[in-house]
Amino acid sequence: MQWGKNIGRWTSLVAFSWLIAGCATTAQMLPQYEAKFRAGDFKGAKEVSKGVSNDILWSLQEATALQMQKEYAASIQTFDGVDSAFKKYDEQLLLGSAAQNVGAVLINDTIMDYEGMTYDKVMTNTYKAMNFMLLNDHANARVEFNRALERQKMAQEYFEKEIAIQEKKIAEEKAQNQQKNITVGQSKEADSIIAQNYKFLDAYEKYPNFNNPFVNYMAGLYFLKMKDYQKAVDMLKEAYGMTKNPLIEHDLNVCLNALSGKVDAKTYAHIIYESGYASKKKDWKIALPIPIRHSNHWQVYMPSLALPTLEPVLDEVPYINIVNGDFKSSTFKIASMDGVIASEFEKRFPAILTRAIMRTTTDLVLQKIAADKGNVLAQVGVGLVGVLKNNSDVRSWQSLPKNFSALKVPLSNGVLEIYDAQGRLLVSDSVDVSKNYIYVVRTYNTQGGVYYDKVAF
Template structure:
C-alpha cells in the first residue's frame, strides 16, 4: 500500500506533464521547411496552379498568426510569377457576365455567355493580387517595426520553447524585395508614380538596416548580461547565472558553431551590409529612363555606379553607367531592350545540432543538444539565359546573387541567434531539472522518472531552430541589355527551351523572365518602360 501513493502521484504528474507537452506540441513544432515542403516542390517544378492554391490556403489560415508575414511574402511572389505565365498555366479570374442577367423566363433558354478574359486582363488580375498580398505583408512589417521602437511585450515564452515560436517579423532582404517586387509590378501596370514610391521605400529600408541590426545586437547583449547576472534559476530554485561567452569559448561548442556558420556563408560576396544589388540596379534603371529632372538623373547615375562597383564582372553595367551620364546631359536612352532573368530558388533553412555546455548552470547535465539554423543552397538552376536578336546572341549576366544577400543577412543575425539559443537551452535545462526534482520530492523515484521523461519529450519537441525564410525568391537576378532589333522580336534560350517574344513599340522595353529550375516552364512577360 505504501508504494501505491507515489505511483498514483507519479501517474497524476505524468498526466499534468503530458498536458503541458501537448500544449507545446500544439503550438507547432514542425520546422518551416517541413511545413512548406509541398509548396516548395510545386514552386521548383513550375506547377503554378498548385503553388497558388497551396499558398493562398496557407496565407489565409495564417492570418493573425505568428507566421502570417512569411506566408504573405510567399503569396505575393507566387502571384507575381502567375502574371508571367500563360492562360494554360494558371487559374483564370472569376468570370464576369457580358451583360446583366434578367430573371430566367424559360429554364431551357440559353445561358447568358460570360466574358473570356484576355491574357492582359489575367496578367493585371494577378499583378494586383500580388500587390495586395505584399500590401498585407507591409502592414505587418510596419507594425513590427513600430513595436520594436517602444519595446512592447516579452520574449520569455521563447526561453522555454524556441525562437521559432516568436512572430516572424521579416528580415531586411525580405522587406527590400517586398518593395522591389511591388515597384516592378507597378511598372508593368504602367503606374510609374507608385513604382517610384516603392523604390524610395526599398532604398530607405537598406539605409535603416544597419541601425536596426545594431539595436538587435544590443538587445541580445542585454539578454546575455541578464543571464550572466543570475536572473535564471537553477534546479534548487536558487539564482543561477549563464555566461554565453564562456559557452562560446568551450572547446567543444565554439568550433562547432563556427563550422556551422562558415558552411552557411560560404557563397557570400562583398556586396556590403544589407545591400541588394538588384534593387539598386532597378533604382538606376528607373531614374535613368523615367527621370524627371537633374536630381533624378543623378540618382540613376549613382545607383548604377554603386551596383557596378559591387558587380564589376557584369559588362552590361558599364554601358548603363555611360547611358546614365548621357541622360543627365539630356540624351535619354532610346532603342534599348532589357531582359531581366530570375533563375533558381533562394536558400532554404535547415537546422544543425550543436552540443551546448549547461554545467555552467546545472550540475545534473554536462551538455545539451541545441538546434541552430543553417543555410542550404539550391544549385539546380539555369546558369544564364541566351537572348538572340537577328544574328546576334548575348547571355544574361548576374547582377545580384540572392544566395549572397541571404548569407550576408545570416552572418549579421548569427550572434543574436547564438546568444538567444544558448540562453534558451540553459533555461530549458533548468526548467526540466526543476520540474523533475519537484516531482521526485513529491512522487518519489517514479514521479521523478515520469516527469523527466515527459519534460525530456517536451524539450525534444521544441528543440527546433527558426527555419522560416522566403523560399520562392530566386537564386540570382541576371540581366542583359541590347539594341532593340528592327523586327522587334527576341528569341530566348534556356537549356533546350526556346521562346520568341514580340516587343511592343517603345523607346525602352523590358522582358521579364522567370525560371525556378531547369525542369520548370519558362515564364515570360514583356512591357514598355518608356
C-alpha cells in the first residue's frame, strides 16, 4: 500500500508540473511570432523571441528577425550562441554520451530543451556565412560556408550515433518492462495505419543523407564570385548532382571554363530568392491497436498516440521577375527547404513512433497495476500524467523559407528592378554594371513585403 501512496503523490506532482511547463508558452508564442513576421514587424518578432532566454529554437527565430532588419552583426552574435550549443551537443554524440533528449524514452519530448534538427545546424552556419558576406567580411564568410558544408558532410555520422544511443535506451526500457512481466507485441494493423497516414511524405522532394542543395549552391556561387573556381566546382558539382538544375549546370561550366583560362568578362547579378514558409509540424492523434502482455495475459489496447506530422504552407509568391535593360526573366527553383525537412522527418520518424508507443504502453500498464491494487488516486494520477504527456513535439524553426530560387542576370543597365507575379514593383535598385553582385531577396507576405540586400564583387 505504501507503493500506491507514493505513486499517487508522485504522479499528481508530476502532472501538476507538466501542466505549468513551458511547452504551453511555446505553443502560444509561435503564432505571435509568425503574425509579426508576416506583417513585416521584425522588431516585434524579435521581442517575442527574446521572451524565452537560453532557448535554441527562439534564438534561431530571433536571429532570423535580426537578419530581416539587416542587423547582421547582432544576427551573427545570436547565431553564435546557438552554434555553440549545437557544437556541445555534437561533441557529446561523438563521445557516445546521450544528451538529455536522446536519452528520453518515457519523458515527453515537448518538455525537453529543443536541441535542433540537422537542417537547423547546417542553416545556422549558412545564414552566418551570408550575413558575413553582406557585411563584406569575406574571411569569416568563407569560414562559415566551410563549416556549413562540413556539418552537412558529418550529419549522417552524428545521426547514426544518436539513433544508436536511442536504441540502447529503448532496449534498456524494454528489459525493465520484461522484469515487470510487461511485453509490447507487434501489430501489423498498427503498422498499416501508420504507413497509410504518412504516405504524404512521398509527395515531398527528397535529398539524400541530410543534404541541402541550396547550401552547396550558395557556397559554390560565393566561391565563384570570389574567383576560387576549383572550390566552386566542387560545391556546384554536388549541388548539380542532387538537382540536375540547368542554372547550377551553367555556373558549373563557367567555373570549369575559367579553370581552363576562358574567364567570362561580362558582369552578372545572381539573384537568390527565398520564398514562402517551411512546412509546419502539427500534432496528430491516432488510435492504434497495441497488444500488451502483463502477467502472462495478452490484451489489445486502443490508446490514442500523439505523433508529429508535416503540414505544407502555400508558397504564395513562388517566383519574382527581374528586369535589367532588355533582360527580363523569372527566378526558378533550385532547392526545396520543405524537401530537406521532410527527408529528415522521414529518417527520424521510426524512433519517434517507437518512443511514443513506449510512453503510452507504460502509462497503460501503470494504470492497470494501480487499478489491480485498488488505488484510485494512483490510477487517476497516472492517467492525468498520460493525458498531459500525450502531445507530440511540433517545435520548429518556422521562419525558414519553403523554397530557394535563383536567376543569373547579365548587367547592361544601372537599374535593376524586381517585380512580383502580378507586376507590382517590389525593388528598384542602382547597380554598377562594371561589377558582379549577389542579391539576397525574400518576400514575407503577398502585400508587397520584401527584404533585399546585395554585395558587390
